[in-house]
Amino acid sequence: MAEPGAAADPAAEQTFFADPALDRAVAMVMTLAAELYVTKDRLRALEVALTQRGAIEADALDRYVPEAAEQARIDAERTAYVRELMLCTLGRQASKGAPADLLRRFG
Numbered sequence: 820m821a822e823p824g825a826a827a828d829p830a831a832e833q834t835f836f837a838d839p840a841l842d843r844a845v846a847m848v849m850t851l852a853a854e855l856y857v858t859k860d861r862l863r864a865l866e867v868a869l870t871q872r873g874a875i876e877a878d879a880l881d882r883y884v885p886e887a888a889e890q891a892r893i894d895a896e897r898t899a900y901v902r903e904l905m906l907c908t909l910g911r912q913a914s915k916g917a918p919a920d921l922l923r924r925f926g
Contacts, residue, residue: 866880
């Protein structure tokens with residue numbers, strides 16, 4: 820970590836924490852946050868465009884209630900997503916190879 824007030828080398832990587840891995844993790848989170856904002860902004864624009872063209876009513880998405888089969892699919896996808904996302908919190912390195920079907924297609 821650079822000393823406060825020290826002249827920065829313009830070619831040096833910007834650092835905030837003593838551990839460079841933490842700086843990279845924060846950078847990754849900030850990149851994901853920026854991408855999420857772009858996605859949310861475009862989704863909002865899509866909703867407005869669909870509403871203006873009469874394709875959906877303004878509150879259609881707020882009123883949407885999935886049927887049982889669709890809700891089960893949503894729940895299963897959410898569970899799998901959260902499980903995969905939280906693997907990094909186990910404190911173990913986990914390296915996974917490519918799935919077998921991908922290896923068959925490209926191997």
